Each structure stands twice: as structure tokens, then as C-alpha cells.
Amino acid sequence: MNKQNRQAVLTDIIKFILAKGLVHYNEIEDYVHKSRKTVAKYLDEIEEEIAKSNINVKLIRRRNHGIYFNGDISQLMARYDVRRRELDRDSRLIDILHFLLTSNKQMTLIEVSEMLFISQSTLEKDLDYLRRNFGVQLSSNNQGIILDLSEDEIRKLLSAITKKSINSELNYDEMSSKFSLNFDVPDTLRAYINTDTLNLVQKALADFIQFDNPKINEYEYEALLVHISIAIQRIRDGDFIGENIVERELHPNTVHLVKILEKYFDIHIPKSEKQYLNLHILAIEGEEIDIDNDVIDSKIISLLEKSLVNYDITLISNLAVHLRSVVKRAAQGISITNPYALEIKTQFLESFDLARDLMKTLSYELPLIINDDEISYVAMHFQSFKERIRKELNNKVSILLICSTGYGTAVFLSQRLKELFGDRINIAKTISVEELSRKNIKADLIISTIPIKSKRENILQISPLIKENELEILKRLIGNIQDKKEKMHNRNAFMKLINKNSIFIGHSRLNKEQAIKLIASKLCSEGYVSSEMECAALKREALASTKLDNVAIPHGDIKYVNHPVIGVLVNQNGIIWDKTEVKVVFFIALNKEIDSSMDDIYSYFYDMISDQKRIEELGKLEKIIDIYNFLGGEVK
The missing domain is CATH 3.40.50.2300 (Response regulator)
Structure with a gap:
């Protein structure tokens, strides 16, 4: 890494620490995609850089606590143009209570304010507010302050504060004496749904869960979060489900949830959207959803079990719930819009392909409308399944x-x-x-x-x-x-498909047809694919471009794959692909031989192609051995 690039990374880390206030090594590792050892070196350099400045600030690395800047932080934030997000009072109150409840020693007001990154005057005002409005009692002496509450008083305090606070997603665990969030937002959602919308939906669901106490688990919550977030955007765009959907009596929880959502988002939810939301609530409550009769439900589940190779009970039940409404809407000629269809299609390519293939298979037995909007909804169920399975990997x-x-x-x-x-x-x-x-x-x-x-x-x-x-x-x-073991496992699964004789160097400027023919013919000569693959890949490309950002990933029919492989073409002179240019092409030639490791392969592959800087570096390499080593580089 040259000096200029290295300084840019150091600046990014400084801004990251300033913005968050307190961070840990693993957070910085994830942020800059570097190993702990490399991050430690970066922090050493930052410490030296700060020491040489005229700013009275020190980089603190406290074991078992975290990494943060201490001193006149305002000057440092001004120098790097960073503004830390100010918490509203309700959020600060939760932070203060959480900190004092989990602290096992007395601390001075200065220490508490520094730990929470708020001014001492703000802390004093907040503590006074807690005393006056919630009866919070603090013991204090020359060593500092500490909460003086019994377990029963803590429970009562929590109940009062969460009912009044906007951020009512917190629960109190009596066994561990800890606050905790109900659910986490799946990382994939943040890739294409507006963060502000997600956060507001979470707050609305927190109110809903607190007062209605539905029998909801993590996966049902995720499905509801996805549906509402997308539906909100549909309603804002005025492109919601048709009004001629059959009306059924709404569950009381649905009625209340609608009121909460309309209040939070200042919108009117039409009848058709209420009915679709009602299907989710009925599924959560375990009640039967009578579309026509029970035969449809059992038929869908039977078809899913026959059509899917890899699945779990959650995937089957979630798909069944979704497909019930798809079948009914198709019978009425109603097509639903997904404003995030393009993002889902491009970012979750494998899940989208699986959803499309499933919908096509089911269409022989069920009335379905198949388009990118409908497919992208089903794709999210596959993506959630993949994430769920990855989390359950037994990497001891x-x-x-x-x-x-x-x-x-x-x-x-x-x-x-x-x-x-x-x-x-x-x-x-x-x-x-x-x-x-x-x-x-x-x-x-x-x-x-x-x-x-x-x-x-x-x-x-x-x-x-x-x-x-x-x-x-x-x-x-x-x-x-x-996490590192999983990444290494995924890398190894991917690298099994990369061979030095499936990597090719381009020496002259090409167009996409020439590039596809070049890779397909070479893979054919090596015995990986049959001669029909070239024509199949060109036909596939004619249907829809396989270019994603600065890389292209053409592929053909699996029936022309003799041995699964990924062909790689690197051409410094450029390849014209749909009026733009790429320098790296991955030719995907996979078949059912690797079904069991498909998720692992695509996990590593997607991480790599979504890193534009990495693809740019790959496009500059001139030797096959360098490309091979680069693709299987160190797992950070």
C-alpha cells in the first residue's frame, strides 16, 4: 500500500473512532477489512500522528474496555470534519441507566460522562431528571456514584422508563440483570432498504410487541420487518397492491399495528395493504389462513418439499405463507410491486436465481405471476435461509x-x-x-x-x-x-473451483461476446464444459446483462458443465461490456456436484466482487500465479 492510500486508511479509522466514540478491535477490523495485527500497527501510527499534533488528545486503548480518544476531542473532530450523532434524551437515559446498572464499582461524574461521551453538565441534568421523574436513587461519596436499587426497584424503573421512552425495544432479563434488544436487523436488509425507514419500523414494532405481546420469534420478526419496510415505500410511491383483493376480518393485532404504523409514518394504509399485513399477523399467531381451503396449503408445502434440495422448516413455512397470497393475487390478476427488486436481484444473485427457478417450477402446478418484483420477494426468503444456516455452522x-x-x-x-x-x-x-x-x-x-x-x-x-x-x-x-473460521471455510470452497488452467490473461481490447467466447472455448479445451456452453452463455447474456459494477459474471446452463469450475479473465486493456468497461470477468460454470457448498462459495465470491478496490487491484495483475494467489489471499 502506497503512502497516500495508507494515510487515507488512517484518516478513515480516526473518523470511525471519533464518530462512534468507543470502538473495539473487531469493529475496526470489519471496517477496514484488515487483520487485528495490521489494525494494531495502524493504531500505533495514529497514536504517533496525534502526539505530533498541537491538539491535546490521546488515543486510549484500554484492555477489556475499548479504544477511544481522550482530551480536547472537539478540536480533533473539527480537524477531521466529524460530527458525532447526538442522542435524544430518552436514548441518553437508557444509556446512563444501562451503564450504571452494569457498572460494578463507584465512578465519578467525570468518569461516567467520559465513558458515555456526553458533557458533565448534561449528565447532571439527566441524573436530576431521573431522580425527579423516576425516583432513581444514587449513593455517592468521595469515590463517586453508584445506583442504590433493589432488583424489584430496577424492574419497576425499567417498566416506567420503557413505557415513556421512544426506544422501547429494550427488555430486562431478571436472571442476568441486563438490558437487551428484542431483535437485530439482518445485515442484508441494510444493503437496500433506507436506514431511517428500518429504524422507524423497528421502533413501531417495539411498541407493537410491548403492548400486544404477539407470539413472535426471530424469523417471523425478520419477515414482518422486511414486509413493512418494503410496503411503506410502496405506499409512499402510490404503487400498492390492487384494491380488489378479497377482504377478511382483521386480527386485533393487525388493527393495532396499522394504527401504530400510520402514526409513525404519517400515512394512510389502504385496505389491500392491511389484508396483506394481516396474513403475516395470522401466521405469527398460528391461526389458519383460509384462502379457499386447506388443500391449497398442503399442496404448496408438498410442492416446496419436492422442489427444494436444501431447506429447513422455517424456509418451508415462510415460503408457504408468502405463496398463499401470491396464488390468490394471481387468481385475481393482481401483481405486487417491490421498489427494491433491482437491488435484490443484483446483490443477491444466487438467491434471485433460486427464487426464479422455484417460481418457474411451481407455475406448472399453481397460478402464479412471475416477474422480477414477485421473484425478489421470494429471493429474500432464500437469502434469510442462507444467513440462518451460516450462523448455525458448527465451527468449533x-x-x-x-x-x-x-x-x-x-x-x-x-x-x-x-x-x-x-x-x-x-x-x-x-x-x-x-x-x-x-x-x-x-x-x-x-x-x-x-x-x-x-x-x-x-x-x-x-x-x-x-x-x-x-x-x-x-x-x-x-x-x-x-467468523474467521467461516470465512476461511468459504474461501477454501471457492478456491477449489479456481485452477491455474482456468485463469486467462487478455492482451488486447475485447467486447463481451469475444470475452465469453474466449473463456468458454478455453474451458472447453480443458474439459470443464462442453462446446454448447459458449452459445448458452451468449443467449443468457442477451436476456439480461451479467455486469455488476466493475466486474462481469457470465454463465450458461448447468447441463453443459462437465466439472464445476470458475473461469477468470483479466484484461488490462479493458473489455467493453454494455457500453461500459470491465477488466475482470468471472465465468461461472457450476453444477449439482457442489450443491452442499454453494452457499459457502457465493458468500466468499460476493464479498470479493462487492469490494470494488479489490477488483481494481485484480484487474492490474499480469501473471496467472499472481491472480491465483490474490484470489485466495489472507482471510481478514
């Missing part, structure tokens, strides 16, 4: 214990870890410090009950009882290790 973290306080302590700690993390971890064995220094010990994580000075980055010291703050660190570490 191998752990070694170093315990010098006796065998009994080691057994106790091992048992405690197994209770907390179950199948996510594998306790390899317990060793002594001497063994660690003498032998080439390999493990994902080494946990020690005694202080150890080592160059190893995977050693964590904890107490045998595992304190609460240590548990949070463990959860984060194990999660990060599992």
Missing part, C-alpha cells in the same frame, strides 16, 4: 487451558466454559506454562488463570469463576474466531 473453537492452581480448578473452569458455550468450543486439554513454552502448541484460543507474558495474540487471562466482564470478552473472541 479449540481451546487450551493453562491452570497452575490445581487439577480441580482446571476441571471446574473447563466445565464452566462448556456450560456457557456448549458445542461452539472444544476443550483440547489442560497444560502447564512449561509445556506452553517448550512445545509447539496450536489452538484457536489459550485461556490462562495466571498472568503470562507472550508474543502470542491468542492468550486470554481470566479468573476460574469467569467474571461478567471476562464473559463478554470471551463471547466476542469466540465469535470473532468463528
Whole structure:
């Protein structure tokens, strides 16, 4: 990386820390797509850069707490043109209560204000407001303040604050004495739905869940969040479902949810949209949805089970609920609009292809309207299924214990870890410090009950009882290790399809037809595909362009694939693709041999092609071995 690019990364990290206030290593790693070791070097450089400036600010890296700037931060924010988002009072009150409830020691007002990144005067006003309006009692002395509340008083306080606060998505867990959000927003939603809309829908659903207490699980919540977010945009555009949909009595929860949504978004929800929303509520409540009769339901489920190769109960039930309304609307000639169809089609290519193939198969047995809008709705169910399965991958973290306080302590700690993390971890064995220094010990994580000075980055010291703050660190570490294992697994699955004899270098300017013919003919000569693949790929390209940003991904029919492979063409001179230019082409030639690893392959592939800088760097390479090594580069 040249000096200019490196400085840009350092600036981005500084702005990131300033904007968020307090961050952790894994957040910066995800933000800049670099390893922890590289991030640590960046932070060293930032620390030196800040020290050389005339600004009275220091970069603080506190173990078990986080990374933040301390001092006259306003000057630093002005220099980098960063404005931290100001929380409204209700949100600040929740933050203050959460902080004081989870703090196990007295802290001064200055310490609390610095931790929460608010001024001391604002903190004092907020604490006074909590005293006057909610009866919050604080004990104080020369060492600082601490909440003086019983468990019952905490529950009453939470009930009062969440009923009054806009941000009522918080629950209180009596067992752990912690606040928690009901549900997380799926990452894929943020890729194409307006963030403000998502946040407002979440707040509306928080009100709905708090007062109506529906029997909703994580996946039903996700489906409802997707539907409402897209429906809001449809209604705003005046392009909602036709008014001639059959009306049924609305569930009381549907009626209340409609009122909440109309209040939050200042819109009128038409009857047809209410009916479609009602289908989701009825499914959540477990009530029968009588479209015509039960025969349709059983037929849809039977067809889905026959048509799908990989699925779970949630995917089948979610698709069945959705397809009920699709069948009914098709019978009435009503087509629904999805304002995010293009984004879904381009960003979730494999899920869109799966949805299109499924809809085509089902159309032989069911009345369906098949277009990009309808297909993109079904595609989201496939995308959610893929994410769900990835989260459930059993990538165990191998752990070694170093315990010098006796065998009994080691057994106790091992048992405690197994209770907390179950199948996510594998306790390899317990060793002594001497063994660690003498032998080439390999493990994902080494946990020690005694202080150890080592160059190893995977050693964590904890107490045998595992304190609460240590548990949070463990959860984060194990999660990060599992994420990296998953990424490595996905990379390996992808690289099995890349061979040095399926990588080609272009030496003259080409158009897309020439590029497709070049790759297809070479793959044919290597025995990967049959001669018909070239014609099939050109026909596929004529239906719809396969160009995505600065890369193209042509593909043909799987029946012409002899052995699954991904062909790669890099041409520095450029390839004219639909009046624009690309320098990298991936020719996808896959078949059912790799069905079991398809999600892993596409996960790695999508991450790579969505990184425009990475594709630009790939387009500059001139040697096959360099391209091969670049594609299978280090997993960050």
C-alpha cells in the first residue's frame, strides 16, 4: 500500500473512532477489512500522528474496555470534519441507566460522562431528571456514584422508563440483570432498504410487541420487518397492491399495528395493504389462513418439499405463507410491486436465481405471476435461509487451558466454559506454562488463570469463576474466531473451483461476446464444459446483462458443465461490456456436484466482487500465479 492510500486508511479509522466514540478491535477490523495485527500497527501510527499534533488528545486503548480518544476531542473532530450523532434524551437515559446498572464499582461524574461521551453538565441534568421523574436513587461519596436499587426497584424503573421512552425495544432479563434488544436487523436488509425507514419500523414494532405481546420469534420478526419496510415505500410511491383483493376480518393485532404504523409514518394504509399485513399477523399467531381451503396449503408445502434440495422448516413455512397470497393475487390478476427488486436481484444473485427457478417450477402446478418484483420477494426468503444456516455452522473453537492452581480448578473452569458455550468450543486439554513454552502448541484460543507474558495474540487471562466482564470478552473472541473460521471455510470452497488452467490473461481490447467466447472455448479445451456452453452463455447474456459494477459474471446452463469450475479473465486493456468497461470477468460454470457448498462459495465470491478496490487491484495483475494467489489471499 502506497503512502497516500495508507494515510487515507488512517484518516478513515480516526473518523470511525471519533464518530462512534468507543470502538473495539473487531469493529475496526470489519471496517477496514484488515487483520487485528495490521489494525494494531495502524493504531500505533495514529497514536504517533496525534502526539505530533498541537491538539491535546490521546488515543486510549484500554484492555477489556475499548479504544477511544481522550482530551480536547472537539478540536480533533473539527480537524477531521466529524460530527458525532447526538442522542435524544430518552436514548441518553437508557444509556446512563444501562451503564450504571452494569457498572460494578463507584465512578465519578467525570468518569461516567467520559465513558458515555456526553458533557458533565448534561449528565447532571439527566441524573436530576431521573431522580425527579423516576425516583432513581444514587449513593455517592468521595469515590463517586453508584445506583442504590433493589432488583424489584430496577424492574419497576425499567417498566416506567420503557413505557415513556421512544426506544422501547429494550427488555430486562431478571436472571442476568441486563438490558437487551428484542431483535437485530439482518445485515442484508441494510444493503437496500433506507436506514431511517428500518429504524422507524423497528421502533413501531417495539411498541407493537410491548403492548400486544404477539407470539413472535426471530424469523417471523425478520419477515414482518422486511414486509413493512418494503410496503411503506410502496405506499409512499402510490404503487400498492390492487384494491380488489378479497377482504377478511382483521386480527386485533393487525388493527393495532396499522394504527401504530400510520402514526409513525404519517400515512394512510389502504385496505389491500392491511389484508396483506394481516396474513403475516395470522401466521405469527398460528391461526389458519383460509384462502379457499386447506388443500391449497398442503399442496404448496408438498410442492416446496419436492422442489427444494436444501431447506429447513422455517424456509418451508415462510415460503408457504408468502405463496398463499401470491396464488390468490394471481387468481385475481393482481401483481405486487417491490421498489427494491433491482437491488435484490443484483446483490443477491444466487438467491434471485433460486427464487426464479422455484417460481418457474411451481407455475406448472399453481397460478402464479412471475416477474422480477414477485421473484425478489421470494429471493429474500432464500437469502434469510442462507444467513440462518451460516450462523448455525458448527465451527468449533479449540481451546487450551493453562491452570497452575490445581487439577480441580482446571476441571471446574473447563466445565464452566462448556456450560456457557456448549458445542461452539472444544476443550483440547489442560497444560502447564512449561509445556506452553517448550512445545509447539496450536489452538484457536489459550485461556490462562495466571498472568503470562507472550508474543502470542491468542492468550486470554481470566479468573476460574469467569467474571461478567471476562464473559463478554470471551463471547466476542469466540465469535470473532468463528467468523474467521467461516470465512476461511468459504474461501477454501471457492478456491477449489479456481485452477491455474482456468485463469486467462487478455492482451488486447475485447467486447463481451469475444470475452465469453474466449473463456468458454478455453474451458472447453480443458474439459470443464462442453462446446454448447459458449452459445448458452451468449443467449443468457442477451436476456439480461451479467455486469455488476466493475466486474462481469457470465454463465450458461448447468447441463453443459462437465466439472464445476470458475473461469477468470483479466484484461488490462479493458473489455467493453454494455457500453461500459470491465477488466475482470468471472465465468461461472457450476453444477449439482457442489450443491452442499454453494452457499459457502457465493458468500466468499460476493464479498470479493462487492469490494470494488479489490477488483481494481485484480484487474492490474499480469501473471496467472499472481491472480491465483490474490484470489485466495489472507482471510481478514
